[in-house]
Amino acid sequence: MPSKPPANLNDWWCNATDEYAFLGFSYEVEACQSKSKLHKDFADIRKTFNSRYVRLYGACDKDGFYDDIVDAAWDNGLGVHALIWFGFDGGNIWEKRRDSLFASLHSNPKAKFVTRVVQFGSEPLFDDVLPHAQLASQVKAAKANLSSLNIPVTVSELAYGYQERGGAQDVLDAIDSINIHMLPFFSRQASTSNKAWPLVMADLQWFIDHGHDKKMYMDENGWPSVTSDGVKPNSPDAVADIPNEHGYFNLLDAHCTDLKNHTQGGVGWFAHIYSDDQEPGYGIYSDSGKLKFPFKPRTSC
Template sequence: MPSTLPNSLDNWWCPMDGEYAFMGFSYEITACQSPNQLNAEFADIRKNFNGRYVRLYGFCDNDGFYDEIVNAAWNNGLGVHALIWFGFTGGNQWETRRDSLVNALITNPKAKFVTRGVQFGSEPLFDNVLPHAVLASQVLLAKARLEGVQIPVTVSELAYGYQERGGAQDVLNAIDYINIHMLPFFSTLATTGSQAWPIVETDMNWFIQHGDGKKMYFDENGWPSVTSPNVQPNSPYAVASVDNEHQYYTLLDSHCLDLKNAPGGGIGWFAHIYSDLQEPGYGIYDVNGRLKFPFRPRTSC
């Protein structure tokens, strides 16, 4: 990062149509990590894994927390995919979170230089938290509010979330880019991580068909190493293990050219999630802070 803030966003970001392969990590913030922890883990993402971004997951409602995210990202040369979290229990707290985030993005001078985009999530269509027409209107309102800081807006969602709402084409039309939940373990056709490509390709092709050439990312993307009450397969042949988690990311690396050749300049993917302390079974690190398997994903091909 420069020693002083630029005067303009002109030519600040590399274009999205040059981004594909490994982007970085989903990073859950429900623990409201301290500035020291944010700095240390963001440095790890950038230096040890060549991560370009963190994609936020969950929520922290502490005043000023997003400013701490911005500082840690700036200090470590990372971009942020920010999140307006709906949660799983209904209510309208998401509106307060939306307004707090938008205010931080407008008033923090550094925020627009690290915030690559804003997501409505997680899986608001699948969870039916808002009718799809209302969600589309919320996306358009957020885009208008953030126009001055040039931050695009999307929805973080499963293909099935769109499909079960009749395709929700109004949402696909409203968003600036497409953030896709790619969790093939839950498919009724799931077996092992190494055999997941047909499942990935089916959902990928659905978005290609309906996405009007927009940029795509696999943002909540991975394979679990263990099951839990909230992580249960829909196929009797789906295997949750550390080896299968590793195999899934190896599979994505092996299809780097397929991802690169997708519309919008290719598909970038995030690893969900940074640590098992954030979400059991999905972390690259285990609960003791040890890497579960060698992880050096491709950032180009």
């Protein structure tokens, strides 16, 4: 990074059409990590795994926390997929989170140089937190609010979340990129992760058919190593263990060229999630901080 933010964003970001294959990690912030912890983890994300981005998950409502995210990302050469978190309990706290994020984006001189996109999520359509027409209106209002910063806006969602709302074409039309939850473990046809490619392609094809050639990212994307109350399969044949978690990412690596050949320069993907202490079963790291399996995903092909 330069010693101080440039005067403008001209030629700052790589073109999105150059983004495909592994891009980075989802990173849960419910713990309101300290500045030192953020810096340590973001350095690992960037240097160990050659990540471009961190995609935030969950919410920390501590004043100034997003500024800490910005500083850690700036210092480690990472972009951020920011998130307006609705949560699972209803209510309108998301509005306060939206306003707090937007205030930070406008006031922090580094924020627009690390914030690649703002996401509404996670799974607001599937969770029915807003009618899709209202969600589309929120996206449009956010785009207007952030237009001077040139920060795009999207929704982080399952294909099924759109489908169960009649396609929610108004949301698909409003968003700048398509940010997809790809969780084939929950398919009724799921078995082992090495057989998941047709399930991945079925969801991708739905977005291809309805997304007007917009750039696609698989952001909440993975296969669990354990089941829990919130992680239960819909297929009796679905297997949750570490070899299958590893195998899913190997599957994406094996199909790197297939992902690259999609519209707008291909499909980029995130690993969900950085550590099991953030969301049990999905982490690349275990609770004890050890890698659960060798993880050196392809960043190009």
